[in-house]
Amino acid sequence: MALGLRRRSRLALARAEARAREDSAAAARARAQLRTLKALLSGDAPHALVWSAPDEAPEGLGLEQPSFAPLLGAEAAAEAEAALAALRAAAGPAHVARTLAAADGRPLALEGHALAGAGVLLLRALADAAPSEGGLKALLDALPTPVWQRRPDGTLDFANAAFLRMVGAATPDAAQASGLDLLDDKARALASAALRDTGTYRGRVKAVAEGRRCQLDVLEVSGPFGTSGCAVDATETEAARAETARTIAAHRRTLDQLTTAVAIFGADERLVFHNAAYERLFDLAPAFLDQRPSDGEILADLRARRKVPEQANFSAWRTQLKEAYRAIEPINDFWHLPGGQMLRVVITPNAEGGVTYLFDDLSEHMALESRYNSLIRIQGETLDGLAEAVAVFGSDGRLDLYNEAFMTLWSLDAQVLGEKPHIDTVAAMCRPLHGESRAFSRIRGVITAIERREPLSFRIERPDARVLDGSAQPLPDGGTMVTFRDVTDSAQIERARAERERALVERNEALEAADKLKNAFVGHVSYHLRTPLNTLVGYADMLREGIAGPLSTRQRDYLDHMRQSSDALRALIDDLIDLAAIDAGAMELDFAEVDVAEALAGAAEAVRALAEEAKVRLVVTAPADVGRFTADARRVRQILFNLLANAIAVSPEGARVTLCAERRPDGLVLSVRDEGPGVPAEVEKTLFDRFESRSAGPRHRGVGLGLAIVRSFVELHGGSVSVKAAGGRGTLAACLFPTRGAARPDAAGEAAE
Structure with a gap:
């Protein structure tokens, strides 16, 4: 049909050119026809009516008959006939243009021209609603989403305003000429491969649009028309998704810090989330929970380990619990567990399906409330x-x-x-x-x-x-x-009490004065007793050495007893003098570095004779690094002598008395332990009082100044002394000397009997 159309067009063109040579009027008509025929040859209109003279019947081109009626509806055909009649009747140049509806409803363009009795009336289909025209173009340009279309050869045929704005071009031709595109070469290659394989490309690409980096979800489809595509900016969506993920992670961390146990089950009744408190409350294994067990599986496990309330019909109870998946309002319950725990349980239905369990252990709360x-x-x-x-x-x-x-x-x-x-x-x-x-x-x-x-x-x-x-x-x-x-009764006697208090104050002052007088008297008398005592001791020594002549055995025994009694009396006088000096505040210590091992050995040697006489074993122990400490060496030996003498006096024959030294963070401890009868309860509180003595067994009873002297000297060193029952049997007396500067460790060993 197209070939016949072209052949007839060429014949009509030849006839028009022949008439053009005959006369000028015919030439004018031929020129009009020539323009019409050229338009037809170029494919401008598939249907046309052409006439060369007013009395010449129109010839139809691309039509089976010279009429547009078969192509148009009744009203449109009438309008076409009216337009044709107007052109043929026009004496001068005429032009018509209107839009008609085809028989199938498609819009058609009717356009006609007439000049000097010749004319042409063209009927052509309006172009389909192309993206570059009409309301659809306006709609696409208003979209914030970039939309584009490419011809089959890949050239850009259409781009909306969002596309041009993102790539920075004014028109699609400018974007094509500059090679501007939303997709880079790598993304374009992936898209082309997908379009060849499946005809559709979907992917997320990174792009720089309007000077910022963004992520685009791209969709392209291909067909005979080429390719069409659009891109949705997913930058904010991705940022929102990341923010949502961070928020969910933060919520998970927050829930893990709660003491309330939380467990979330999805619509499929499987565990979606749980916090650390849930694991601890029910002692559930993490590996078990990581498998996303179902609600029923967890309840079965808890029942096996007696972590749920005892139920006569467990299946019915579990079914009742699962009704929460279909409930609208939260369900509150209390679980009384076999172990005595009481749990408050809140089961909340989730909007997207599933439930959330909240468990609060009220056991401690109930106990506290009680x-x-x-x-x-x-x-x-x-x-x-x-x-x-x-x-x-x-x-x-x-x-x-x-x-x-x-x-x-x-x-x-x-x-x-x-x-x-x-x-x-x-x-x-x-x-x-x-x-x-x-x-x-x-x-x-x-x-x-x-x-x-x-x-x-x-x-x-x-x-x-x-x-x-x-x-x-x-x-x-x-x-x-x-x-x-x-306080009525008290108020009535306050006046009398005030008078009595005044009397008591006077009496107390008198007692203090008497006490001072007593101490002065004891010190004075003790001092003056020492001189004649020294004289007696000196004469006894001379007699024993034979200055007054030879002595019998009995006389020597008498002199030995006299010497022992003199030594005891002199020790008593020394103690009294020391106590008087302490009470008067006149006692001064000569501090120096004291070798602990030497001090222990000296004290042990001083009581060696007493131990042998009492048939008591004396043991001295000290660690090798006991070193030195700052103290008055003479007073330390006096302290140890009094403690050892007291321990020996109360120890039975064959017993052991242990002298020990021990380093502690707060100082040095020197202790004496015996295996005697222990400290009687009735003298425990008065043990360190003056003239109060601990029972010394069958041998002798002291005057009660030894421990008083010990406490006074230890306190002058800034330390403390204690006497208590030892583990098992005997008594342990311990003196703590605080550290006064750095001690130098020295070689010291353990000495035995």
Whole structure:
């Protein structure tokens, strides 16, 4: 058909050119026809009516008959015939153009031209609603999403305003000429491969649009028309998704810090999330929970380990629990576990399906509440049992608590007090008994004060001759506790007591003076006893050496006993002098570095004869690195001598007395342990008092100055001494000497008997 159309067009063109050579009118008609035919040859219109003269019937091109009626509807055909008639009747140049509807409803363009009796009437289909035209183009340009279309050869045919704005081009031709595109070469290659394979490309690409980096979700489809595509900016969506992920992670971390156990199950009844408290509460294995077990599997596991309430029909109970998946409102329940735990359970349906379990262990709460209620009852009973009148006012100034003594003391009515009256009302009710005392005004000031709530003590002398001592004590919760104590009897004897106190003070001063006189007397006498004692000891030594002649065995024994008694008396006098010096504050210590091992060995040697006489084993122990310490060496030996002598005196024959040294962080401990009968309970508190002696067994009983001397010397060193029962048998006396500077470790070993 197209070939015949072209052949007929060429013949018509030849005839028109022949007529053009005949006359000018014919030439004009030929030129009009020539323009029409050229338009037809170029494919501008598939249907046309052409005529060369007013009396010439129109010839149809691309039509089976010279009429547009078969192609048009009834109304459109009538309009086409009217347009044709107007062109043929026009005396001069004429032009028509209108849009008609085809028989199938498609829009058609009718355009005609006439000149000098010749003319052409063209009927062509309007171009399909191309993206570059009409309302669709306006709509696409208004979209914030870039949209584009490419021809089959890949050239850009259409781009909306969003596309051009993102790539920075003014028109699609400018974008094509500059090679601007949303997809880079790599993304374009992936898209082309997908379009060849499946005809569709979907992917997320990174691009730089309008000077910023963004992520685009790209969709392209291909067809005979080429390719069409659009891109959705997913930057904000991705940022929102990342923010949502961070928020969810933060919520998970927050939930893991809660003491409330949380477990979330999805619509498929499988575990979606749980926090650490859920694992701890039910002692569930993480590996088991990571498998996303179902609600029923977890309940079965908990039942096997007796972590759920005992149920006569467990299946029915589990089915009842699962009704929460279809519920609308949360379900509250309490689980009483076999082990005594009490759990508060809240099952909340989720909007997207599934449920959320919340478990609160109320065991401790219930125990605390029970203890609190017990304490409240005990508090009330305690207050009612007090002789003092007690009233507690809240931060609002109203009476919260009172006891029977308060009500009786002020002759108040229990019903009125039960209404929690204000302090002003309470003061008014008490006024008949307290008169116009300012004490209640001061009490009110403490109760109603907001800042600087200071405790208050006061005394009220009532008109009925009763005297009350009271106090107003602010409480941490903003309340105030007011107490009243009846001190009428005490007030009556205060004057007499003051007189007695004055007498006692005078008596005490007299006793102190007597005590000083006693100490001075003891020191003076002890000092003057030492001189004649030294003379007696000297004469006894000379007699024993034979200066006055040879001595018999009995005489030597007498002299030995005299020497021993003299030594004991001299030690007693030395102790008395030392005590007198200590009491007078005149005792001064000669501090120096003391070798601990040497001090122990010297003390042991000093009592060696006593130990042999008592048939007691003496053991000295000290670690190798015991080193030195700062002290008065002579007083240390005196301390150890007194402790060892006391221990030997109370030890039975064959027993062991141990002298030990031990380094501690707070100082050096020198201790003596014996295997005697221990410290009697009746002398335990007075053991360090002067002239109080520990029973020394069958051998002898001391005068009771040894331990007093020991305590005094140790305290002068800044230390402390203790005597207590040793583990098993005997007594342990320990002296702690604080560290006075760095000690130099020295070689010291363990010495035995």
